[in-house]
Amino acid sequence: MLEIRQISDYVWEIPKHGGMRVPGRVYASTELMQNIRKDASLQQVANVAHLPGIVGYSLAMPDIHWGYGFPIGGVAAVDAEEGAITPGGIGFDVNCGVRLAATKLRADDVKRDLPKIADALFQAIPCGVGAKGSIPRLTRAEEKKLVVEGAKWAIDRGFGREADLDNIEEYGRLAGADAEALTEEALERGLTQVGTLGSGNHFLEVDRVDEIYDSRVAEVLGLEIGQLAIIVHSGSRGLGHQTCEDSLKVMDRAMEKYAIRVPDRQLACAPVSSPEGRRYLSAMACAANYAWVNRQVMMGLAENAIMQALAISPRDLGMRLVYDVCHNIAKPETHEVDGEKRKLWVHRKGATRAFGPGHPAIAARLRPIGQPVLIPGDMGRYSFLLVGTEKAMTETFGSTCHGAGRVMSRAQAKKAGRGRNLERELADAGVIARYRGRGTFAEEMPYAYKDVADVVEVVHGAGISRKVAKLKPMAVIKG
Amino acid sequence: MVSEEEPLFRELDHTADIAIEVVADSPAELFRRAGLALHSFLVEADGIESREERRLDVESTGWADLLHDWLARLLRDFLVQGFVAREIAVDEISDRRIASRISGETLDHDRHQFIGEIKAVTYHELVVEERDGRWRAHLIFDV
Numbered sequence: 342m343l344e345i346r347q348i349s350d351y352v353w354e355i356p357k358h359g360g361m362r363v364p365g366r367v368y369a370s371t372e373l374m375q376n377i378r379k380d381a382s383l384q385q386v387a388n389v390a391h392l393p394g395i396v397g398y399s400l401a402m403p404d405i406h407w408g409y410g411f412p413i414g415g416v417a418a419v420d421a422e423e424g425a426i427t428p429g430g431i432g433f434d435v436n437c438g439v440r441l442a443a444t445k446l447r448a449d450d451v452k453r454d455l456p457k458i459a460d461a462l463f464q465a466i467p468c469g470v471g472a473k474g475s476i477p478r479l480t481r482a483e484e485k486k487l488v489v490e491g492a493k494w495a496i497d498r499g500f501g502r503e504a505d506l507d508n509i510e511e512y513g514r515l516a517g518a519d520a521e522a523l524t525e526e527a528l529e530r531g532l533t534q535v536g537t538l539g540s541g542n543h544f545l546e547v548d549r550v551d552e553i554y555d556s557r558v559a560e561v562l563g564l565e566i567g568q569l570a571i572i573v574h575s576g577s578r579g580l581g582h583q584t585c586e587d588s589l590k591v592m593d594r595a596m597e598k599y600a601i602r603v604p605d606r607q608l609a610c611a612p613v614s615s616p617e618g619r620r621y622l623s624a625m626a627c628a629a630n631y632a633w634v635n636r637q638v639m640m641g642l643a644e645n646a647i648m649q650a651l652a653i654s655p656r657d658l659g660m661r662l663v664y665d666v667c668h669n670i671a672k673p674e675t676h677e678v679d680g681e682k683r684k685l686w687v688h689r690k691g692a693t694r695a696f697g698p699g700h701p702a703i704a705a706r707l708r709p710i711g712q713p714v715l716i717p718g719d720m721g722r723y724s725f726l727l728v729g730t731e732k733a734m735t736e737t738f739g740s741t742c743h744g745a746g747r748v749m750s751r752a753q754a755k756k757a758g759r760g761r762n763l764e765r766e767l768a769d770a771g772v773i774a775r776y777r778g779r780g781t782f783a784e785e786m787p788y789a790y791k792d793v794a795d796v797v798e799v800v801h802g803a804g805i806s807r808k809v810a811k812l813k814p815m816a817v818i819k820g
Numbered sequence: 821m822v823s824e825e826e827p828l829f830r831e832l833d834h835t836a837d838i839a840i841e842v843v844a845d846s847p848a849e850l851f852r853r854a855g856l857a858l859h860s861f862l863v864e865a866d867g868i869e870s871r872e873e874r875r876l877d878v879e880s881t882g883w884a885d886l887l888h889d890w891l892a893r894l895l896r897d898f899l900v901q902g903f904v905a906r907e908i909a910v911d912e913i914s915d916r917r918i919a920s921r922i923s924g925e926t927l928d929h930d931r932h933q934f935i936g937e938i939k940a941v942t943y944h945e946l947v948v949e950e951r952d953g954r955w956r957a958h959l960i961f962d963v
Contacts, residue, residue, distance in 0.1 A: 380835065406835055409944045409962070413836065433940045433962050470862075470902060470927065470937055530900050540937040541963045579899050582939045586892060589943065607944060750833045751963070780861070780935035820937065 343383050347371075351403075351803035355383065360604070361390035366398040368737075370799050373403050376748070376791075382412040388604045389417050393612070394424025396678045396685065400737055402692050403799035404746040404791070408432070410607030413691035416740045419613065421673060421684035425601060426618045427610035428588040428625075430688030432669040435584060435625055436632035437543075437576030439666060440509075441715045441726060441812075442640050443562075444647075445659030446569040448549035448815060455773055457650045458547060459816040463775035465646035466545055466639055467537045468820030469578060475536025475638050484532055485520035488580075491630035492637045492665075500536075500641025505662040507704035508713075510694060513633040513665070515626040515672070522623035523580070524587045530579025531631055536638035538575050540781045540820035542744075544720060545643060546572040548812040551723065555809045558710045558728055562663055564810055571660070572724060572812070573639050574717055576669070581628035588621045613686055622671070629670055636665060663726075664713035666693050668743045674702075676738050687738050695729030695741035695806045714806055716797055718745050720817045721770045721787030725797045727806040741806040745793035751784040758783035767817075776819035785819065829857040838938070838961040839945075843954060847883065848910035850948070850955040851918060854887060855894055855908045858941070861961065863904045864933035870906045870923035877919045883948040887957060890918050891941040899937070902927035938963050 345367070348354050353374060355365030365386040369377055377383065382405050389411055390399035396418050405414035410429025417430055451458065467475060476498075487494040492513025496503055506512045520528075538545060550568040553559045564570075577584075592609035595601075595617040601610060611617035644660045651658075671688045678685075696703055696712040703712045711728040718724045733739045749757065763786055767774050776782040800806045832839040840857055844850040859865075878893055880886040897903040905924040912919040927934065940962045947958040 408836075409942055409960075433942075468934075468937075470899060470934065526896065530896065533900070539939075541939070579896075583896075586940055607942075747835050750835050751838060752831050752833055777929070778934050778936040779864075781937075784936070 343387060345383060351799050355387050357390070361387055362392070362395050363390050363398050365390055365401070367401040367405060368799055368803050368805065369403045370795070373795060373799065377405055380407040382407045385410070385412040386415065388608060389415055389430070391603050392417060392419060392425055392427065392608065392610060393601055394420040396420060396683065397738070400740065402740070402742040403796045404691065404742045404744055406746050408690065410605050411688070411690045414742065415690050416688065416692045416738060418676065418685040418687045418738045421613060421686055424613050424686055425610035426613050426622060426671060426686055427608050427688065428585050428592060428621060429607045429609065430690050431585070431625060431671050432690050433582045433585045434576035434669055435581035435628035436667045437669045438632060438636065439572060439574045439715045439717050440636050440640065441663040442571040442660050443564060443663050444569045444571070445657065447567050448569045449567060451569060451651065454651055455547070455816055458647055459773045459775050459818065461646040461650035462545060462643055462818050465642045466818055468777045469534045469537025469539055474533045475642055479532055479535060481528060481532065484528060487535070487634050488520050488523065488627035488630050489518045490514060492633040495634045495637035495641065500638045501662065505637065507706065508662045509633060509665040510667055513637065515629040517623055518626035518630050519623040520627055522620050523584060523627050527580050527583035527587060530583045534578040534580070535635060536642060537578060537635070538639065538818070538820040539578055540778045542785060543575045543820055545639060545818040546720070546814050547816040548572055548724065548814050550810055551813040552811040553809070555807065558809045561710050562713060562809070564663070570812060571640065571643050572715065572717060573636050573643070575635055575639065577628040577632035578635060580631045584624045584628045588624065591617050591621070625671065629667065633665070664715060666714055668693060674738070677735070685738070689740055691743050692740050693743045694739055695727070695733045696739045697729045697731040697734045714741055716742060716744060716793060718793030719787040719790035720774070720785060720814055721767055721772055722793065724812045725793065725808060726810040726812065727797065727800070727808055729806055730804055733805040737805050741800045742796050745790040745796060747789055748791045749789040754784045754786060754789035755780065757788060758786060772814050773816040774819065778820060782819055828853045828860070834960060837963050840959050842957045842959070845954065847955055848913050850957055851887060851890065851910050851913065851920070852908045854891060854957055854959065855905060858891055858894060858938070858961065859905045861938060862898055862935055863927060864935060866933070867931050868904050868906045869925050871925040873921050873923040874903070876922055877917070879917045881916060883915045884946050886915060886918060887948050888941055888943060888946060894922065895938060895941060904932065936963060
C-alpha cells in the first residue's frame, strides 16, 4: 500500500521512495481522497516522479483519476535542458481545452427562443465523424499553415475577432510548430475535422452567469449575473490523437537509445533536447495550434448560428472571448524552484494553467486580476470561472484543476440510464439537449460525474486559484 | 466455428474509458471479434450493410502490438472516411502480420445510429495471451 500523508487541509504528500526523484503532492479534501484511493492514480503520481529531470513535486489536482501513464489531473515540470518529455504527460487529445465567450444578451430575454438557438447550434456545429468539417475544400497546404499560425488563422478567415487573441493562452499560437514534424496520417485525419466538436465529454453549451463571487474580477472580465454565455469544450481532434499515437513507438525506441527507465511503458519519454524529443514537441505544438483553430472556428459558427436564430446583428449579440485554456499540453515556462529561477517544460494532463496576477505571459488587461480559468462541470449542474493566484505560482507551477471527473464508469452510466428518459430529465433540470451519439449522451449524464463544486472548493480553499463566477447550462450540444 | 449466440466480448468496468475482454479459440477469431467489438462502440450494428470490401494488411512485432496497430487502422478508416464494418475476415495471421478483409459501408447519419467516437486504441494494460488453446485479449479504448 502506497504511503500518503496529509500535510495540510488540502495537501497530501507521497514521500520519495524507490526510484522516485521527487516526492508526490496531491491536492484533495479528505472526502475526495477516499475516492481517489480507490483506483491506481496515486501510484501513477509516484510513477511520474521517476521522470528524468523532474523538479519540485509530481503534482496532482483534486480531479485526479486513473489515466494512461500520467494520472488525469497530473502536473510535472522537468528541466528544459536535462529533463525528458513524455507524450503520456500530455495525452491523446493534445490541447483539449475549454473557452468561455460572453454575449450582451440577457439569458431571461432569450429563454423562449432557446429551442431555436439549440437547433441552430446543432445544425451549425458538426460532430466530425462521417460528416464534413466546417471548412470545405481545406487544402493540405492550408492545413500546414493553420497548424503553425494557430487561432489567428481562423480569425483571418472571419471566425471571431482579433481582440480574442489576447484572451487565449499563448495568444492562440504555441511557438515551435513545424508541420513537417507531423505524419501523413495525422494530416489526413486533421483535414476534414477543423471546426468539429468530437464526442465523449466534448460539448458546446449555452449558459447563464448564475452567481458572482468576486465582483472586481468579474467587472474586469465584463461578466454580470443573468448574462448569456457560451462554453466550448473540444481539442485537436484526429490530428492530435494521431500525433500522440505516432509518438509512442518513437518514444519506446528512444528509451532504449538513451537508456531511460520508467515504471510504466506509457511514460515512455525522450530527453527534451534529443531529436526525438524536439520532433515530438514540434508536432505537439502543431496539434495545440490546430485545437485553438478548432475552438475559434466553433465559436465563430456559434456566433453566426445564434444571430440567425434570433435575427440579430453581431453588434446586438456582442459575442467576445472571455478566455480559452488548455487541459492537455506541455509548455516551456520559467518557475522558481528552491529559490532559483529555472527554465522548465511543464506537463499538464487534465490540469489547467492558472498564472497569478502580474505574470508577463498574460495579456496586460488581465494582469491585475490573474489568468482566468474555466472549470466545466457536467451538463446538468454548473461550471466555474476562477483566476490564478500567486500561491499557484509558488506551489503548483501555476496550475489548477480542470473539471469534475467521473464517478461512474461509462458502462455503469449506460446501465443507470436504461429505461429512463434522459432528455426529459435534463429538460426538467432546465437544460435543453441536442446530441448525435446516443451512447455518449447516456454516459455523460450528470449522475456519472462528481460535483465539480467539490473539486473547485479544494483549489479555492488551498489558494491555488480563486472563484469568480458560476455558470448554469441552459442548452447543450453533444457530438 | 464459434456460435454467434455467444457474446463477442465482455465490457469491463473502467471509470473514464472503455475496457473490454475478448476470448476466442484462435488468433484469427480473436482479432475478428476485437475488430467488431471496436465498431460496436462506434455505430449500432443494425442497418450496416456489406456494400464494399476493403483489404487491411498490417505488420508489427508481437501479438499485442499487431492487435493494437490493426485496430488503430480500423479506427482510422472509421474516423477519416466514416467506414463501418459489418463483417471481418482474417485470411492470414501470424504474430508479425495480419491479412484481412473488412466489409461494410460508409456511415450515413440518416440510416445508422452513431453511438460515439473513440480517440485511440491504447497500450494501457494491453494483453494478448494464449492459455490452453484459448486466446484472450484485454483492451482499453480512449474515448
